[in-house]
Amino acid sequence: MNISSLLSAVPGALSQGVLWGVMVIGVYITFRLLDIADMTCDGSFSLGGCVCAVLIVNFNVNPVIAILASIIAGSLAGCVTGLLHTVFEIPAILAGILTQYSLWSINLRIMGGKSNVPLLKSKTIFSGLVEMTGLRNSHVALIIGVVIAIVVVMVLYWFFGTELGASLRATGNNENMIRALGVDIKKTKLLALMIANGLVAFAGALVCQSQKYADINMGTGAIVIGLASIVIGEVLFSRFKSFYMKLSSAIVGCCTYFLIRAVVLWLGLDPNDMKLLSAIIVALALATPVAMAKYRTKKAYSPNGGTEHAGN
Amino acid sequence: MLEIKDVFKTFNAGTINEKRALNGVNLKLNEGDFVTIIGGNGAGKSTTLNMIAGVYPIDRGTITIDGVDVSTWPEHKRAQFLGRVFQDPMMGTAAGMEIEENLALAYRRGKKRTLKWGVTNEERDIYREELKILGLGLENRMNTKVGLLSGGQRQALTLLMATLQQPKVLLLDEHTAALDPKTAKTVLDLTEHIIEENHLTALMVTHNMKDAIRMGNRLIMMQDGRVIYDVAGEEKKNLKVSDLLAKFQEASGTEFANDRMMLS
Ligand SMILES: Nc1ncnc2c1ncn2[C@@H]1O[C@H](COP(=O)(O)OP(=O)(O)OP(=O)(O)O)[C@@H](O)[C@H]1O
Ligand SMILES: [Mg+2]
Numbered sequence: 001m002n003i004s005s006l007l008s009a010v011p012g013a014l015s016q017g018v019l020w021g022v023m024v025i026g027v028y029i030t031f032r033l034l035d036i037a038d039m040t041c042d043g044s045f046s047l048g049g050c051v052c053a054v055l056i057v058n059f060n061v062n063p064v065i066a067i068l069a070s071i072i073a074g075s076l077a078g079c080v081t082g083l084l085h086t087v088f089e090i091p092a093i094l095a096g097i098l099t100q101y102s103l104w105s106i107n108l109r110i111m112g113g114k115s116n117v118p119l120l121k122s123k124t125i126f127s128g129l130v131e132m133t134g135l136r137n138s139h140v141a142l143i144i145g146v147v148i149a150i151v152v153v154m155v156l157y158w159f160f161g162t163e164l165g166a167s168l169r170a171t172g173n174n175e176n177m178i179r180a181l182g183v184d185i186k187k188t189k190l191l192a193l194m195i196a197n198g199l200v201a202f203a204g205a206l207v208c209q210s211q212k213y214a215d216i217n218m219g220t221g222a223i224v225i226g227l228a229s230i231v232i233g234e235v236l237f238s239r240f241k242s243f244y245m246k247l248s249s250a251i252v253g254c255c256t257y258f259l260i261r262a263v264v265l266w267l268g269l270d271p272n273d274m275k276l277l278s279a280i281i282v283a284l285a286l287a288t289p290v291a292m293a294k295y296r297t298k299k300a301y302s303p304n305g306g307t308e309h310a311g312n
Numbered sequence: 313m314l315e316i317k318d319v320f321k322t323f324n325a326g327t328i329n330e331k332r333a334l335n336g337v338n339l340k341l342n343e344g345d346f347v348t349i350i351g352g353n354g355a356g357k358s359t360t361l362n363m364i365a366g367v368y369p370i371d372r373g374t375i376t377i378d379g380v381d382v383s384t385w386p387e388h389k390r391a392q393f394l395g396r397v398f399q400d401p402m403m404g405t406a407a408g409m410e411i412e413e414n415l416a417l418a419y420r421r422g423k424k425r426t427l428k429w430g431v432t433n434e435e436r437d438i439y440r441e442e443l444k445i446l447g448l449g450l451e452n453r454m455n456t457k458v459g460l461l462s463g464g465q466r467q468a469l470t471l472l473m474a475t476l477q478q479p480k481v482l483l484l485d486e487h488t489a490a491l492d493p494k495t496a497k498t499v500l501d502l503t504e505h506i507i508e509e510n511h512l513t514a515l516m517v518t519h520n521m522k523d524a525i526r527m528g529n530r531l532i533m534m535q536d537g538r539v540i541y542d543v544a545g546e547e548k549k550n551l552k553v554s555d556l557l558a559k560f561q562e563a564s565g566t567e568f569a570n571d572r573m574m575l576s
Contacts, residue, residue, distance in 0.1 A: 159427075163420060166409075166430040170417055173406035180365070180404070181473075182391030182422040 006266045012138040013262040017255030018145030019206040020225065022152055024233075024250040026199030027226030029156075032246075034172040034192050036085075039096030041226060043103030044077040044197040045219030048204025050107045053117040053214030056124075063125045067205045074201020075194040077103060082190035107216055115216040124209035141210045148206065149251050152199070157244045159195075168192050221275055228278045229254035231285035313513045314341040314481050319363060319373035321537075333359040335537030337373070341481070341515070346507055348524040349517045350556070351534035352568060357517045358399075360534070361483045364515075366390040378480045392422025395474030395512075397467065397487040404470030407459030411450060411469065414458055415439045418473035442472055446502060464495030468502055475506050482507065482514040489519055500527070521553045535564045 023045055030038040048070035055061040055069055077099055084095035111117050129140045159165040170178040171188040179185055200222070208214040233253020237245055257278075265271055321334040333356050341347060349357050363370050364377075366387040374383045377393045398404050405414050416431040416439075436454065443451035446468045450461075458466060467487060474482060484503065488496035504527060507514050518524050524531055531548050533541035533556065540563040543551065560568040 161430050162427045163416075163425040163430050164427055166413060166417060167425045170406045170409060173408045174403070176398075176403050177406055178417065179388050180391055180394075180396045181417055181420070182388050183425065184386070184388045 006262065009262045009266065010259070011136070011142055013258040014255050015138045015141035015145050015210065016207070017258035018142060018149050018251060019210055020203055020222075020258065021145075021149055021229070021251035021254035022206060023200045023203035023222060024226045024229040024254045025152060025156065025247055026196040026203070027223065028230055028247065028250045029192055029196040029199070031227065031230060032172075033160075033169055034189065036092040036189075036193075037096075037223065037227070038078075038081065038193065038196060039093055039223060040077055040081045040099045040103075040193070040197055041096070041200050041223040042219040042221065043100035043107070044074040044200045045204040045207075045222040046107050046214075046216060047077055047103055047110075047219075048074050048201025049208035049214035049218050050110045050117070050204075050216070051201070052205035052208045053119060054110055054112070056119055056122045056209075057117055058112075063123055063209060067125070067202065067209075070201045070205035071198045074204070075198035077201070078193040078195070078197030079190065081197070082193035085193070086186035086189050104216065111214065111216065117214045119209070119212040119214075124212070125206075126210055137210070145206070145210075152202075153244055153247045153251070156247055160243060164191075221278070224275070224278045224282060225254075225257060228281045228285075229257045231282060232256050235285075313343045313345070313378060314339070314364065314515075315374075315376040316340070316360070316364070317374045317376075319360075319375065320371045321359060321363060321368065322371055323368075325371075333537055334363065334370075337363075337534075337537065337539060339532070339539055339542075341513055343513055344511050345530055346512070346514045346528035347516070347530045347532060348528045349515060349532050349534060350519075350521060350524045352560075355534040356537040357534050358485050359537075361396075361485050361515060361517065364390075364481070365394055365396060365483060393480040395421075395477075395479030395482040397470045397474050397482075397484045399486040399489050401463040401466040401470070401490055404473065405458045405466050407457065409458060410455050411443075411458055411461075412436060412439055412454040414469065415442075415473060415476060418476050421477050421479075442476065445505075446472060462495075464491050464499060467491060467495075467499050471499065471502060471506065475510060475512065478510060478512070480513065482512050484514065484516040486517050486519055503527075521556055525549075525551045525553070525556070533560060533563070535560070540564060 023041070027038070027041060030036045051070045051073045052066045055066040056063055061069070081095045081099040084090045084098060085092045090098070108115065126137065126140050126144060129135070129144065130137060133140070160169055167178060167183045168188045168191060171183065171185050171192070175185050204219060207218065230250055230253055233249035233251070233256070236252060236256065237249035240246070240249070261274055264274060264277065316337050316339040319334050319337045320332070322330060322332045324330050337356070337360055349360070351357050362368060364375060366382065366385055366389070370383060374381055376382065377390070382390050382393070396404070406417070412431055416435060419435060439454065440451045443454070448465055448468060450465065450469065458469065461469065471487070487503070488499050491499060500523060503516070506512070514528070516528065525548070529548070530542070530544040531551070532539050541559050557568050
């Protein structure tokens with residue numbers, strides 16, 4: 001095993017981490033702010049990629065506009081999940097699964113029945129800078145990705161500080177209270193799902209342009225990657241409490257995730273095992289606090305009723 | 313200010329768990345009325361407050377607040393008229409948000425949420441002054457997460473939030489029941505102070521008969537989803553707990569039963 005081959009894989013892993021990190025921020029909004037595991041994610045990531053690729057290849061659309069279209073498509077997907085959940089009261093997980101399931105067919109139709117659309121020599125948001133500077137693709141993707149990630153974090157930091165954004169955070173915190181304060185939580189939940197899936201599709205479009213193809217399966221497992229990145233980021237940034245650090249931790253967590261993946265590949269493990277590893281990371285991260293609490297409760301118990309150590 | 317006319321509510325209608333919670337409630341509050349509500353277990357006290365707030369739709373009757381018929385309005389729309397404090401201190405505040413963020417959310421009760429900044433500096437000055445009134449030192453901890461506060465502190469904060477923007481009617485549902493006696497007294501004194509200071513119209517459910525007699529200008533007793541006794545003014549001031557128990561027996565033909573009710 002050659003350490004330099006690992007090092008040469010780092011920029012690629014980091015750039016993927018940053019671009020996928022935009023998706024992780026979307027997952028963060030639903031999972032951490034609203035406490036919903038939004039299964040739409042896998043479908044809307046692919047949707048973003050497919051819309052972007054088809055617009056660029058078939059319609060010769062400017063890559064930036066193609067990305068904007070992807071964001072709109074993603075938020076529409078989030079809107080469908082949101083309506084199923086808020087208006088028809090379908091449990092959020094199931095509502096997401098239904099949208100994700102239907103998106104597979106929709107994405108295939110968008111790509112004209114092909115499961116894969118290559119961008120070939122089409123212009124992307126990365127290609128201009130590559131030609132201008134002569135830098136490697138992965139380096140350019142990293143630079144542009146970091147700029148985009150910073151802008152996304154800044155915009156969201158602003159948004160969640162506004163009256164509307166605050167009512168959205170409050171919806172995730174205490175539905176009962178924010179309803180009593182006059183906010184229609186159907187609307188805030190719908191809005192959150194639209195923003196989140198818009199971001200997920202944004203990431204799908206970015207990944208599509210950086211890898212120069214869209215694939216019907218490119219979003220498979222995105223939700224687990226998102227959750228794994230969130231919990232990794234939270235461990236790494238556990239000292240920080242401010243909201244923009246929490247948003248940033250999602251991106252850093254995602255970069256770390258892709259670095260781990262690079263190491264796993266470098267060690268010669270089967271890349272297909274990455275899914276197992278991701279699932280284990282998420283399960284461990286979610287199980288640990290519960291197991292700790294149970295352990296503490298058990299330890300605090302004493303048959304003669306001493307309660308001074310009881311904690312939860 | 314508030315008029316409830318012939319309101320009926322049956323939960324789980326048509327099932328084995330069918331329960332008629334409100335059986336023709338009639339109540340008219342005048343501006344500035346501070347009404348205490350007592351009654352046995354399951355008498356319909358909480359349900360009455362929930363129906364005013366629009367938590368569940370009513371089956372029959374009308375609810376009018378300040379001349380507006382809100383009978384079919386959803387909860388979030390009625391919020392513009394109502395300040396509410398719940399029995400559970402966790403229910404009225406957002407634990408994961410700062411004190412000033414909670415206040416800012418309450419300051420905008422019933423208003424459209426825009427893309428303007430969520431808390432302004434002028435507001436902070438207002439909040440600091442208001443928090444001082446609570447006398448809990450919270451004015452120096454405006455950036456503390458509410459989840460770190462005690463139940464009593466949270467309940468006092470909820471009370472402030474409910475009245476930060478003058479409500480047409482303030483609804484209090486056993487809002488001190490979950491607190492220890494000393495904290496409960498602090499919060500009750502605050503309640504009285506805030507209601508008096510702002511000339512609020514208020515409905516307060518309590519399980520303490522003495523408080524019910526001592527506080528407010530009017531007292532109503534509920535049983536089986538109805539108002540069975542309504543007393544105000546001098547007559548109310550001169551009531552004793554034994555009078556209330558006798559009234560109850562007279563009106564319902566049974567012993568007064570409420571396992572949380574404090575008779576002394
Ligand atoms: N959401 C609900 N679903 C079904 N039944 C309900 C619901 N809310 C209240 N009830 C029933 O309606 C009746 C009146 O309840 P309510 O909570 O209004 O009583 P209360 O006067 O507040 O009593 P307590 O002193 O115990 O708080 C009770 O029999 C209760 O079980
Ligand atoms: Mg009750």
